[in-house]
Amino acid sequence: MPVRSDPKQTWPDTTPGSRLSREEQLAEDRLALIDRVIGLEQQVKELRKESLASPSEATAIEANYAVIQSSLSWRVGRVALLPMRVLRRVKRRVLG
Amino acid sequence: MSAIDAGLASRLEAWVDSAGHSGDDVSRMLRAVLEAGFTPDRVAVTVDDLAVGDPAGIIEAAKTAGVTVVSAGAAALNERLDSSGADYLFVVRWGLVMPEVGPKAIAFLDRHPEVDLGYGDSMTEDGTPLLRPAASPIRLRSSDYLGPAVVARISSLREIGGFRPEARLAQVLDLALRVDEQGGRLALIPLMLATEDLVKGDFAGTSAAQRLVVEQALARVGVRATVDEVEPFIRRVRYEIIDEPLVSIIIPTRGSSATIAGLPRVLVVEAIRGIVERSTYRNVEFVVVADAETPGEVVDALKDLCGDRLRLVLWDAPFNFSAKMNRGAAAARGDFLLLLNDDVEVVSDDWIESMLGLAQQRGVGIVGAMLYFEDSTIQHAGQVYTGGVAGHAAFGWHGGRDDKIKSLATAHEVSGVTAACALISRDLYFEIGGFTLTLPGNYNDVDLNMKVRETERTAVFTPWARLYHFESKSRDPKILPSDIENLQRRWKRRMQVEIYSRMMM
Numbered sequence: 001m002p003v004r005s006d007p008k009q010t011w012p013d014t015t016p017g018s019r020l021s022r023e024e025q026l027a028e029d030r031l032a033l034i035d036r037v038i039g040l041e042q043q044v045k046e047l048r049k050e051s052l053a054s055p056s057e058a059t060a061i062e063a064n065y066a067v068i069q070s071s072l073s074w075r076v077g078r079v080a081l082l083p084m085r086v087l088r089r090v091k092r093r094v095l096g
Numbered sequence: 097m098s099a100i101d102a103g104l105a106s107r108l109e110a111w112v113d114s115a116g117h118s119g120d121d122v123s124r125m126l127r128a129v130l131e132a133g134f135t136p137d138r139v140a141v142t143v144d145d146l147a148v149g150d151p152a153g154i155i156e157a158a159k160t161a162g163v164t165v166v167s168a169g170a171a172a173l174n175e176r177l178d179s180s181g182a183d184y185l186f187v188v189r190w191g192l193v194m195p196e197v198g199p200k201a202i203a204f205l206d207r208h209p210e211v212d213l214g215y216g217d218s219m220t221e222d223g224t225p226l227l228r229p230a231a232s233p234i235r236l237r238s239s240d241y242l243g244p245a246v247v248a249r250i251s252s253l254r255e256i257g258g259f260r261p262e263a264r265l266a267q268v269l270d271l272a273l274r275v276d277e278q279g280g281r282l283a284l285i286p287l288m289l290a291t292e293d294l295v296k297g298d299f300a301g302t303s304a305a306q307r308l309v310v311e312q313a314l315a316r317v318g319v320r321a322t323v324d325e326v327e328p329f330i331r332r333v334r335y336e337i338i339d340e341p342l343v344s345i346i347i348p349t350r351g352s353s354a355t356i357a358g359l360p361r362v363l364v365v366e367a368i369r370g371i372v373e374r375s376t377y378r379n380v381e382f383v384v385v386a387d388a389e390t391p392g393e394v395v396d397a398l399k400d401l402c403g404d405r406l407r408l409v410l411w412d413a414p415f416n417f418s419a420k421m422n423r424g425a426a427a428a429r430g431d432f433l434l435l436l437n438d439d440v441e442v443v444s445d446d447w448i449e450s451m452l453g454l455a456q457q458r459g460v461g462i463v464g465a466m467l468y469f470e471d472s473t474i475q476h477a478g479q480v481y482t483g484g485v486a487g488h489a490a491f492g493w494h495g496g497r498d499d500k501i502k503s504l505a506t507a508h509e510v511s512g513v514t515a516a517c518a519l520i521s522r523d524l525y526f527e528i529g530g531f532t533l534t535l536p537g538n539y540n541d542v543d544l545n546m547k548v549r550e551t552e553r554t555a556v557f558t559p560w561a562r563l564y565h566f567e568s569k570s571r572d573p574k575i576l577p578s579d580i581e582n583l584q585r586r587w588k589r590r591m592q593v594e595i596y597s598r599m600m601m
Binding site: 015017018019020024025027028030031032033034035036037038039042043046052053054055056057059060061063064 | 208230286526589595
């Protein structure tokens with residue numbers, strides 16, 4: 001919900017329009033409500049499987065990934081983690 | 097060995113544009129094209145008698161390479177286009193295409209059949225990368241950023257009517273503008289497609305020809321604007337403001353003071369004084385959302401400065417930037433909302449016109465400005481999003497520095513713009529729910545931009561609206577883990593790779 005004013009603190013109570021009219025308050029509430037709906041829609045979108053990237057973004061991400069995979073640190077990491085990967089595969093086969 | 101097989105080669109055609117080049121240049125360009133696997137019967141050199149200083153040398157180069165020479169006149173180009181049996185046309189304007197340009201570009205276009213025209217990255221001969229932005233129709237009006245090699249689907253070119261005689265010497269820019277205009281799709285192929293020599297002058301009046309096709313494009317879509325040449329190949333488009341709408345300048349404040357240039361000042365008062373005294377756009381109202389503790393003399397000063405153009409709105413709840421801005425928007429009467437921090441000072445008098453003209457363009461959702469620190473280094477030239485977080489393009493750059501495609505001299509599409517100074521229509525602000533209350537202090541503008549972009553509209557930065565932003569360079573924004581979590585919960589997958597300001601990070 002929108003943040004509400006605390007009517008006890010009022011510097012400009014005498015200044016016309018310093019508080020929102022009823023209609024303006026409804027507009028303020030509407031903003032918060034719409035944002036919540038959009039926020040939830042976007043969260044659901046983030047959880048979906050399909051790609052959200054544009055053609056250019058998808059290619060850029062793949063190119064970045066290819067650079068990482070061809071780096072020395074990636075390959076060293078792969079070698080270092082080899083025993084763990086083998087153990088995991090064995091475990092999967094044994095336990096089904 | 098050729099980079100492509102005969103089957104693929106039969107789908108490709110390449111035209112080498114000889115404008116401004118010597119016979120030797122054309123010879124090198126042709127050699128690169130043929131080494132990339134294009135077959136000579138599907139390669140042509142286009143020659144415009146206006147733009148050729150060495151026609152004999154160019155014709156000799158074509159003859160030696162065994163390729164055809166075609167007049168660069170629209171009729172001859174269209175005839176060649178009509179008779180082509182290929183799927184894709186590469187136009188090589190300068191530089192040397194990479195050996196694997198064909199497979200790279202075709203893999204991209206085959207995978208994305210919705211794309212009509214693609215362009216890619218390149219590198220200088222010493223290996224410096226030239227990374228181009230994602231499709232940017234607004235930028236295209238100011239700069240033909242498409243680079244040395246452009247590839248188009250031949251069916252798409254036929255659909256838009258091929259080449260136009262009025263676009264002589266600027267055919268590629270004209271095609272790109274028309275593809276976009278007719279609802280087609282341009283796309284960056286973010287892969288190295290060519291090497292190029294950076295030294296390039298305004299050969300053969302190409303810059304003037306580009307300006308002309310931009311003016312024609314604006315006229316076709318009914319946009320009234322003047323196009324000024326800033327430097328060869330770089331243009332400033334000044335859009336005529338439609339209907340002079342009321343702009344509500346929304347400023348959240350607590351009436352605080354700071355020392356700027358050695359002098360104490362009340363930030364909000366001086367920000368508004370600068371706008372009142374300097375801005376040439378007059379149809380504005382000020383919506384100041386002021387904390388309860390704002391000193392009475394500050395309130396009085398604001399009333400004196402703004403008169404009946406002031407709407408002062410009370411904020412007497414705990415700090416929440418997003419909620420304050422939403423309250424200001426609810427109270428605003430304008431068709432456009434100019435979101436503004438109180439620690440700014442206007443530099444360019446026509447800053448509102450510069451932003452508003454862009455905000456009234458088709459497809460533009462939000463417009464941001466160039467912001468400088470007190471020491472005149474750049475604080476903001478658009479936002480960059482990568483790895484699920486956000487930063488500022490060109491942050492800390494000194495005056496005069498720019499990237500290789502002159503981004504700081506052209507209005508252009510960006511991932512987002514800071515809410516320290518941003519213009520958005522009131523309708524759109526309400527359509528997307530304004531600022532999210534889940535991000536009270538940080539990243540709320542990033543979320544706002546992402547919501548704008550989710551509506552298929554763009555965020556655009558203009559270097560022609562300039563302001564000082566007296567935010568400390570070393571300011572600790574105190575980003576909380578919850579800020580990042582809340583932002584990423586909504587947008588993480590769509591903020592992984594910066595695709596607009598790729599050379600300003």
